Amino acid sequence: MATLLVTGGTGTLGRAVVGRLLDAGHDVRSLSRRLPAGPAAPGLHPYAVDLRDGVGLAEAVAGVDTVVHCASTPAGGDEEAADHLLAAAEAAGVGHLVYISIVGVGGIPLGYYRTKRAVERMVERSGTGWTILRTTQFHDLVLRLVKAGARSPLLPYPAGVRVQPIEVREVAARLAELALGAPAGRVTDMGGPQILDARDLVRLTLRYGGRRRLPVPLWLPGRTMAGFRAGENLAPGQAVGVRTYEQFLKERAGWRV
Numbered sequence: 001m002a003t004l005l006v007t008g009g010t011g012t013l014g015r016a017v018v019g020r021l022l023d024a025g026h027d028v029r030s031l032s033r034r035l036p037a038g039p040a041a042p043g044l045h046p047y048a049v050d051l052r053d054g055v056g057l058a059e060a061v062a063g064v065d066t067v068v069h070c071a072s073t074p075a076g077g078d079e080e081a082a083d084h085l086l087a088a089a090e091a092a093g094v095g096h097l098v099y100i101s102i103v104g105v106g107g108i109p110l111g112y113y114r115t116k117r118a119v120e121r122m123v124e125r126s127g128t129g130w131t132i133l134r135t136t137q138f139h140d141l142v143l144r145l146v147k148a149g150a151r152s153p154l155l156p157y158p159a160g161v162r163v164q165p166i167e168v169r170e171v172a173a174r175l176a177e178l179a180l181g182a183p184a185g186r187v188t189d190m191g192g193p194q195i196l197d198a199r200d201l202v203r204l205t206l207r208y209g210g211r212r213r214l215p216v217p218l219w220l221p222g223r224t225m226a227g228f229r230a231g232e233n234l235a236p237g238q239a240v241g242v243r244t245y246e247q248f249l250k251e252r253a254g255w256r257v
Helices: 012-024 057-061 077-093 111-125 139-149 168-179 198-209 223-229 244-250
Strands: 005-006 027-032 042-049 064-069 097-100 128-135 154-158 212-219
Touching: 005 012, 005 111, 005 128, 012 057, 012 168, 057 077, 064 077, 064 168, 077 097, 077 111, 097 111, 097 168, 139 198, 139 244, 154 168, 154 198, 154 223, 198 212, 198 244
Parallel strands: 005 027, 005 064, 027 042, 064 097, 097 128, 154 212
Antiparallel strands: none
16 A cells, blocks of 8 residues: 555545545545545545645655645746655655646746646656656636636637647546556656537537527737647647547536536
């Protein structure tokens, strides 16, 4: 039985990773900024740590075999969080750190993507054995973005952009598999089973949500959008996902904005 720490353990991906590891019978620590309400599941040990200041982190990583780093936010602070986590992991003698990243961070100059690539480099240069997995966008994120745009009668979408959404539970299963193995470096990217045009994706989401909105294409300038239009966010050769975005939406039919 291994002892593993999952950062962002109460987030969409982190919860799924924690569940997979617990189901496999391992000792799991879940790290988040606040302790979750209610009793913890058997075998789960929650820790309240803000990675941006690292207070309490040494205790959380003590005796850990592997860290799965899922904590991340576009609001900023990922590099500071990674710096504290990597230092604590090395000091505690952690043997393996698994990091989840995004397909396209090497070429799309979006601010959040640049930060994710910077953290990748920090992990690569650390004194801890490491594994990095890049995936395409989660179903949940795509739905959240469309819902946000659907608050107005006109729903703009980026013209010429395609998306390859993937099921978060499938990513969690892959992360758990990697976490229980030896450090593997940068592993093969992971993409969803279908590549959808943004227009079709928006229309599909609206249909299952029962919402009437007018999708409006926007041609957005700049190198970031040029990268998306060029498909740098896609992994067509690694379309290993099984559950489609439409199957995901069927479970959420009638979503509300």
